[in-house]
Amino acid sequence: MEQNNTTSENTLETTLIMAFAQLSNQLLEFQRSITQREADNRFPSFKEVGMLCRLINCLAKLKKLADPFNGQKAITAFATFIAKQDKELSKTIKARYKEFQAGNQQETHEKAMIQPEDTTTTTETQPEIPPPPITKEDFDKHKGLLFNLHHNQHHTTEVNGQPRNTNWLQYNLFQWHLPRAQRRFHHNEADYHTTINHTEVCRKIKQHLSQNGIRK
Numbered sequence: 001m002e003q004n005n006t007t008s009e010n011t012l013e014t015t016l017i018m019a020f021a022q023l024s025n026q027l028l029e030f031q032r033s034i035t036q037r038e039a040d041n042r043f044p045s046f047k048e049v050g051m052l053c054r055l056i057n058c059l060a061k062l063k064k065l066a067d068p069f070n071g072q073k074a075i076t077a078f079a080t081f082i083a084k085q086d087k088e089l090s091k092t093i094k095a096r097y098k099e100f101q102a103g104n105q106q107e108t109h110e111k112a113m114i115q116p117e118d119t120t121t122t123t124e125t126q127p128e129i130p131p132p133p134i135t136k137e138d139f140d141k142h143k144g145l146l147f148n149l150h151h152n153q154h155h156t157t158e159v160n161g162q163p164r165n166t167n168w169l170q171y172n173l174f175q176w177h178l179p180r181a182q183r184r185f186h187h188n189e190a191d192y193h194t195t196i197n198h199t200e201v202c203r204k205i206k207q208h209l210s211q212n213g214i215r216k
Helices: 002-035 046-065 068-083 087-114 136-147 166-175 189-195 198-211
Strands: 156-159 162-165
Touching: 002 046, 002 068, 068 087, 136 156, 136 166, 136 198, 156 166, 162 166, 162 189, 166 189, 166 198
Parallel strands: none
Antiparallel strands: 156 162
């Protein structure tokens, strides 16, 4: 019986490690496919953003499924895989994971010393989402810009007394037109044109307005 249990645990461990490595490989391929595009087209589409989120969520779920030992094995396997392409990144992953383990163990010990274990079920803490850079009031005031699209990296529009890049503003105004789950606001105005293809954004805006019969 003990041998069967050991075999089962080893099989689970191997499966988790293989799954983690496969998903990591897919994530790298996904990123590589974007970086190999033309200079002005190196950004994910809305569909690709959804795919990226699903891959990352799967990796997070694998981490939850693994116990501390298997989790460590998975991280080690992942770091070994990365080392084939980037040895320095592999070393960083291993070092950060050790720091994470040490900090996690210390935090657990300190909590145990000052309070009894809480056995009640709690809701997982959700990461804090930054507020949209363009408010609904800004949208209502400047939405007319979506009918006067142009690709000019240096053109600005005054928003609340501050000059803002017009292309960046148009992109974020467009997000307010989309369903909540599809909105992807861009917060860093300075790197907008290095991460977003505004010509493609204009095409999508025109297509969306036309398909939904939205007029100025």
